[in-house]
Amino acid sequence: MIKTAIHKIYVILGKENKGDLEQLSRTLSGLFSYVNMTSNLYLVAGNLPESMPQVERIQKDVIKFLRENLFARLYLHFVHAIPQTTVKGIDYYFQYYYQYLKRETREFDQEGYVYQEVPRFMLLPVIVPGNRLEPALLITLLDTLKGDFMLPCLYLDRSVFFLAQDKDLMARTEKVYYGNDDSREPAAIACNMFNGDLLNDSLEMLTSEDRFVPGPCQASLIISAQDGKVYTCLDAFRKNQSLTDIYKSNSVDALMTLYYEHGGSKRDCLECRARVPESFADLPISQRRKQRIGALLCHFGTLYHDAGDDIQAVEKYEQSLKLSLVQEAGHINFRLGLGYTNIGRFDQAVKAFNNAELTYQSQYYFHFYKGRCYFEMGDYQAALSEFLQALHLKPQQEDLVKILIYAGSCHNSLGEYEEAAVVLEKAEKASGHVKEIYNALGFSYFQLKNYDKAIEKLLMAVEIDPCSAVDYASLGANYREKGDFDKAIVMYEKALALDPDMILASENLERLKKRI
């Protein structure tokens, strides 16, 4: 088994410090041995002029690595703000920064030409435009970059979301990253970019596998050049749980040993992946993409439901409903109904089930789940109506018994004991040994004053579950009504032995003893 390679490294640049830059350069050069054959390096700078010495130095290290290792490919994304607002300012940026960086990489373009393939080294400037920058100027810059074999990307924060509406601009952009806040801090930008990639990864997995289970994200490292801290993934970065400090420990092999010992980025991956889509819901992205995010949220809801966390499941389904296609609403509402049921919010569950009615009305299990909500709410008439509907739709054998028991219990609660007995007898015939059937039948026959039949059923119940205090108490009541006080006392005593706090049993026992 070959150890996982690092696919992405995010470096959050800070103010230049020569000693720190040396160490950062040594660390990254060492890490190149551990990066994937095709990897991505993100250099996130606040201000390009300030970070230029770092970008330049790191690019040199990358070039050296690629020259020595012909099998390696690397995409260098350098992320920076563009405060300029004039043609002259933009031109200055192009001449002094982009062209300078590009010049150093020409050999890879030439190599790509000779081998008739995409160059192994690609420069992807990620521009963080200010809100005073004219779209037309930005378009000119992107065209110039493309003309020089660079693939320009944009990072849009809230203050410049309007740029996403500019079709000409978008057509020239290789990729758009979004920040759902106004922060232009490199750490926040890196986080949002990581989020975007994580979302894309989840969406791709959802497309390729219907039931994908979120595993760790692509093996990544986040390195803060500001304080030397290294994080294994976004979750660790958010929680400030660093792996090491490159300014204190300078061995890359030790760093990677720690990385593998910690299982890479294997943390709470579901939580991390599931929190990302909601932050994209109100971004200026296409309707189609929003719908896909809705489908992803629904999927995460199901994963939470399967893991037994219905509070989280309900939250995801609710978010999913806001984004998903109308055609999907019935499906999501049904799941939402199940989630509400499991956390005891039966009235909301009924509302959700009502919204799923059109999609699911021909499914017996839909009526069963809805009936259970009414049952728990004490609306036995409505519950019975749903259970009868479920029975009408010919449920599977294993579910038939459950539905019959619920229907019988509804009749019992409505005082319809004869009807209850008929339904429950059917359940007995269908399944045989189920304690709940005998318990409910015992109740029905007791109410119908058919004590022998009640005793017969309750004895079956205690045979299945010899620790059922309530069934012993019910047996006591039936023997008492028959006048067989000795047996009644024995049964009440058994009930109390199992549940000493059963007041009904202790009162009846006391009364019987006095009577004797």
Add this chain to the structure above:
Amino acid sequence: MNILLIEINPFASATTPISLGYIAAYLKSNGFGVKILAVGEDMSLSCSGFHELINSFKPALVGLTAYQRTMLYVKGFAGLIKSIDNNIKIIIGGPQATFMPSSSFAVLADIDYICRSSGEVTLLRIARAVDSGTPFSDLLGVSYKDSDGAVYDTPEIEAFTDLDQYSSPYLNDVFDYSCMREAIMLTSRGCPHHCIYCYTPQAFKHKITFHSVDRVIEEIKWISKKGVKRLWFADPNISFKPERLIELLDRILSENLKFEMWMQTRADLVTKELMKKMKQAGVKTIAFGLESASEQVLTKLGKHLAVEKVAQAIRMAQQQKIDVELFTIFGLPYESFDDAVKTLEFVKKNNVKIMGNTNSQQMQIYFGTHLAGHYKDYNIRPLNTDRPAYISIGSQYETEYIRTSELHEIQNMWRAHSLDGGKRIVS
């Protein structure tokens, strides 16, 4: 002795490396330890991880599949292997290697052998030579470079004409099924035709050889047990012998083997009955080679196929609700811009979805093809005359009839009509 076989494609997800699978199975059944490494864009492999693999598996021989587009990576891996252990011998094989000029050895410093004949038998001979400590003696089917750098070409080695004599990669369990979504089948090899742009007929001397239907069925049953649900038949002309294909499809049906299948063949090798049977057996997609919809161009390619025949085959498949893919290329000899547009129009007119393999691409002039040896006769002008000897003309040319700018324009037209961005699966 251990042998490591590597296939690299950093531009797509790794697929079943069927050719390496055959070689691995053959070497394995002859007593060698073999591992296959398929390096795709979705594989996680670092320099350090590769070191670890070499140091733990300790191969004495490494084989690398070479394609034009992966030559740089092949060189890179070869260099890395030699830097780990200079005693490991390295051989390259595959489409780029078979007809690669021997003179290219001079600049392929880390490569010891170039495989020129059938991979299975050639590699077994080399493996035995390496194992016996005399790596350059008694070789056939290769070019090799001795320790002084002198290059030697050995006589060819005959491949088996009965493919069943090759051990099965499936029945010998050389693949990792954990990630395999689609199994690639190779029930026949070679092609008897004379298309001037194609490598296959030359590589197989215009002959076609087959596996028995029994062997193919045995493999399919094994694949089925492994839980794989899709079969991709890589045979250039699966229906070359229609009765053999019908027998195979009948057996798939009678053995109740449920698969979704992809097949390719010539448009003049299908009939309504065959299509019907294909549909019944689970063929979801059939691919035909059209290349050009201009009769005038097509007649000069040595393909001997009428455009109308392709249209008929498409209709037959569509009637059976089988998806159709059409292989087309532009930049062909004597093809003008208008001719190239005609091909795009033909695809649209015949309701073939422009996606996957139907995305067109510029003709590639590879080593071994008739065109590579005679490009001047077709007024083809290579654009880069300064390329290394191990790189063929590829797509870096223009013709008397079409210029580079027009080739780009055609490419863009296809991309504009593509449903999936224009990335073709099969090159």
